[in-house]
Amino acid sequence: MTTILNSPTGLQSTGKHVKALFGAVLPHVAAEEDQRHPVALTKLHLEVSDGELRLIGTDRYTLAVVRWPLTAAVRSFATRFSVATGRISKIIADLEDDASVDMRIKKTKLIITAGETTWVVPGMTGAPIDPPWRRSLGKYLSPADVPVGRILIDPKFLARLESAKALLKPETPVAFHLRGENKPVIVTLGTVFLALVMPIRELGADKDLLPTRPLDGWFDLVDEEN
Structure with a gap:
């Protein structure tokens, strides 16, 4: 070309x-x-x-x-x-x-x-x-406070929650309740809607698609201008 x-x-x-x-x-x-x-x-x-x-x-x-x-x-x-x-x-x-x-x-x-x-x-x-996007990232992303656990979620399941917003006022927030790495995420909208989103178990995930330390490269990006 x-x-x-x-x-x-x-x-x-x-x-x-x-x-x-x-x-x-x-x-x-x-x-x-x-x-x-x-x-x-x-x-x-x-x-x-x-x-x-x-x-x-x-x-x-x-x-x-x-x-x-x-x-x-x-x-x-x-x-x-x-x-x-x-x-x-x-x-x-x-x-x-x-x-x-x-x-x-x-x-x-x-x-x-x-x-x-x-x-x-x-x-x-x-x-x-x-x-000022680096400033925003740097405010919340640093090696000192990396969480010890993580939850793997397929975004297509999160998209299923959008339709529930019609139940209440559009500005009503959706709450995500985390109960552990291998337990479902509990999702609530006010007191009228609840859903469970099952995580992907790391043991069954494709290791080639799951970086061991996925945040490390982002730390470097935040510090790049300095």
């Missing part, structure tokens, strides 16, 4: 995978039409460092970070900028799952090519565009 604008840094993949990368973060970005949020929270933040792509989104209520190795990269190349989420959403909606996609990252520009179609997404930099 032709390298777009001779950019040395990028990712060659499928439409399905590119949609998965952005789709994992977009739900965590604040809606642009919501004027209550600072502009930084209404953009999708993109970084490249050490041959790795990072995508970050937050609306203060949730924060998500995706890290993925680039297929073509110059280790010394690094950049950070934010892009409009509406533009990205439109692009990934138009991508076919089986399309061959060439995604290139310039200093302040994202270029995505699939077949004969090329999208150029300009980036925005500097305050107030950059969200």
Whole structure:
């Protein structure tokens, strides 16, 4: 595939995978039409460092970070900028799952090519565009207070809980009650709904898919700017 604008840094993949990368973060970005949020929270933040792509989104209520190795990269190349989420959403909606996609990252520009179609997404930099996401991660993530246990949950089971929200006011919180690593998560909505979500037992999990120390790499990411 032709390298777009001779950019040395990028990712060659499928439409399905590119949609998965952005789709994992977009739900965590604040809606642009919501004027209550600072502009930084209404953009999708993109970084490249050490041959790795990072995508970050937050609306203060949730924060998500995706890290993925680039297929073509110059280790010394690094950049950070934010892009409009509406533009990205439109692009990934138009991508076919089986399309061959060439995604290139310039200093302040994202270029995505699939077949004969090329999208150029300009980036925005500097305050107030950059969200302080490392500060947020660092506030809650440190080796000193890593929990001794963990619960493995398949997200598809959590999605089943969404329909219960219709029972009460939309702002009613769902409560998750943890009873141990191998016991079900008890979920309640007020006093009118209860569900059990069974965990995946670590003994039966695919060890190749379950890192022994999954948080270690994230500690390094938080400290990277320092």
